[in-house]
Amino acid sequence: MNYSVCLLAAGKGTRMKLPYNKVFHRLKKNKTVLDMSLSIFLRDSECKQVVLMYAKEDESYMIERYSKIHRVELHEGGMTRQESAGIGLHFVNQDYVMIHDAARPFVTKEQIDSLKVALETEDACLLMIPSVDTIKIVKDGYVETTPLRQHVYNAQTPQCFKTSLIKKCYEKSLLEGRQATDDAQLVEWYTDVPIKVVLGDLNNKKITLPQDIPA
Ligand code: CTP
Numbered sequence: 680m681n682y683s684v685c686l687l688a689a690g691k692g693t694r695m696k697l698p699y700n701k702v703f704h705r706l707k708k709n710k711t712v713l714d715m716s717l718s719i720f721l722r723d724s725e726c727k728q729v730v731l732m733y734a735k736e737d738e739s740y741m742i743e744r745y746s747k748i749h750r751v752e753l754h755e756g757g758m759t760r761q762e763s764a765g766i767g768l769h770f771v772n773q774d775y776v777m778i779h780d781a782a783r784p785f786v787t788k789e790q791i792d793s794l795k796v797a798l799e800t801e802d803a804c805l806l807m808i809p810s811v812d813t814i815k816i817v818k819d820g821y822v823e824t825t826p827l828r829q830h831v832y833n834a835q836t837p838q839c840f841k842t843s844l845i846k847k848c849y850e851k852s853l854l855e856g857r858q859a860t861d862d863a864q865l866v867e868w869y870t871d872v873p874i875k876v877v878l879g880d881l882n883n884k885k886i887t888l889p890q891d892i893p894a
């Protein structure tokens with residue numbers, strides 16, 4: 680299953696409170712968060728293209744470090760994650776695409792393989808984990824309802840799609856100026872295409888807050 684990755688690194692990492700973008704934070708063996716999220720895909724020969732989205736202020740560092748890597752192409756992102764993904768999708772040249780947060784460096788080969796297996800029969804799938812907490816819907820400071828816990832999952836990335844499908848959904852959201860909180864939500868809004876759940880694990884967390892950095 681050949682595919683492209685749209686790897687989103689064009690944020691600022693504000694909540695991480697570092698003097699630089701959190702994706703450049705060094706984890707183990709001096710590898711940055713971005714080095715790790717990129718290398719898992721570069722090790723997969725079926726990943727034919729990495730569309731790597733960067734923020735304007737990171738341009739020179741990104742070009743210096745990543746522009747010579749075969750299969751990687753760099754593009755400037757937008758103001759929001761959705762905008763960066765929408766721009767990146769224009770450059771995707773494979774029939775299937777995995778949209779991945781560069782801030783999730785712990786995704787595994789096994790998870791990517793499971794997503795590829797799902798894509799053989801599905802046009803949309805994503806990594807999710809069952810919620811360990813009871814989730815409550817709140818309105819105006821009061822609990823409204825409690826969804827059944829076995830129905831509640833946390834969405835992660837990669838989120839994977841037939842490229843033509845997700846491109847159409849992004850185009851519609853742009854026309855309507857509608858902001859989703861993940862990619863799969865656009866498929867929910869604009870199509871009846873089923874979105875297959877592939878089980879992820881807690882390790883595939885998004886590095887968001889200072890306490891998310893492993894000791
Ligand atoms: N992202 C992006 N373009 C943006 C905003 C976010 O490509 N305009 C990317 C981030 O680089 C990150 C992923 O989307 O890999 C998930 O977003 P988030 O965790 O919110 O990262 P940041 O927006 O960088 O962090 P913060 O919201 O704390 O500023």
Ligand code: MG
Pocket residue numbers: 690760
């Ligand atoms: Mg953000």
